[in-house]
Amino acid sequence: MFTTFRGGQSGAWRIVSIAPVKGESLRAVPSLSVVHSEAVALPLLPSQTSWRLAGVASHLRYVERPEKTQLEAAQAGLGRPEASCAALIPIRKSAAWWELTQEERRRIFEEQSHHIAASLQYLPMIARQLYHCRDLGEPFDFLAWFEYAPQNALFFEDLVKVLRATEEWTYVEREVDVRLVREI
Numbered sequence: 001m002f003t004t005f006r007g008g009q010s011g012a013w014r015i016v017s018i019a020p021v022k023g024e025s026l027r028a029v030p031s032l033s034v035v036h037s038e039a040v041a042l043p044l045l046p047s048q049t050s051w052r053l054a055g056v057a058s059h060l061r062y063v064e065r066p067e068k069t070q071l072e073a074a075q076a077g078l079g080r081p082e083a084s085c086a087a088l089i090p091i092r093k094s095a096a097w098w099e100l101t102q103e104e105r106r107r108i109f110e111e112q113s114h115h116i117a118a119s120l121q122y123l124p125m126i127a128r129q130l131y132h133c134r135d136l137g138e139p140f141d142f143l144a145w146f147e148y149a150p151q152n153a154l155f156f157e158d159l160v161k162v163l164r165a166t167e168e169w170t171y172v173e174r175e176v177d178v179r180l181v182r183e184i
Contacts, residue, residue, distance in 0.1 A: 001036055001038065002040045002054050002055070003035070003057065003131050003143075004034070004036075004054045005052070005053045005054070005088055005143060006033045006035065006050060006051075006052050007026060007032050007051045007052075007053075008029050008047070008050035009029070009030060009031060010031050012033060012034065012183055013032040013034070013086060013180040013182055013183065014182075014183050015029060016181055017179045019176070020176055020177075021172075021177050022173065022174055022175045023092070023174030024174060032180055053088075053133070053140065055132055055133035058132045067116045070116075071123070074123035076123065076124035078145070079147070080127065080149075082149040083148055084149065085147070085153060085156075085180070086145065086146060086148075087145075087156065088143065088145055088180065089143075089144040089145075089176065090174075091141060091143075091144060091174070091175045092140045092173055093173065094171050094173045096171060097171035108171075109168055114166070115166065118162050118163065126146055126148045126152060126155060126159060127148070128145065128146045128147075130142055130144055130145075131144075139174075140174065160177070
């Protein structure tokens with residue numbers, strides 16, 4: 001199942017801001033739609049007023065069984081009515097990251113950067129889903145999608161600050177931070 005994020009003139013989410021964290025930004029557009037489908041619909045012609053990012057939700061990577069169990073027990077589902085705020089954070093890592101072995105990436109991801117351990121303290125306040133797109137020919141390797149209630153916005157800010165201060169983040173060569181609110 002593919003998930004396509006379409007930035008454009010309409011959608012269920014109003015874009016509050018689009019900010020480049022590292023590298024090139026995305027084109028400024030007012031809205032975002034999120035579509036889940038069996039295939040990715042490509043635009044017939046590139047648009048000057050929109051963009052499209054697609055990915056696939058996959059199995060958890062770099063986790064050990066106890067971590068997976070903890071994540072599953074603590075994580076909230078997407079689509080909760082109170083979670084009217086969201087963030088889409090597309091990320092592309094450097095060639096140096098992908099040249100590492102799976103074990104070396106795991107060591108940086110958790111043993112040094114504590115990605116899972118740090119994230120657990122923000123669950124279930126913040127729901128999240130990672131979409132993989134590296135092998136789809138997309139401009140990013142991952143699309144990180146987060147949903148949270150307005151009263152948890154400061155917790156989300158703290159979470160991204162913590163993750164961006166890790167060794168793992170030094171391998172990021174492009175990241176864009178798109179903040180959204182659900183249209184009523």
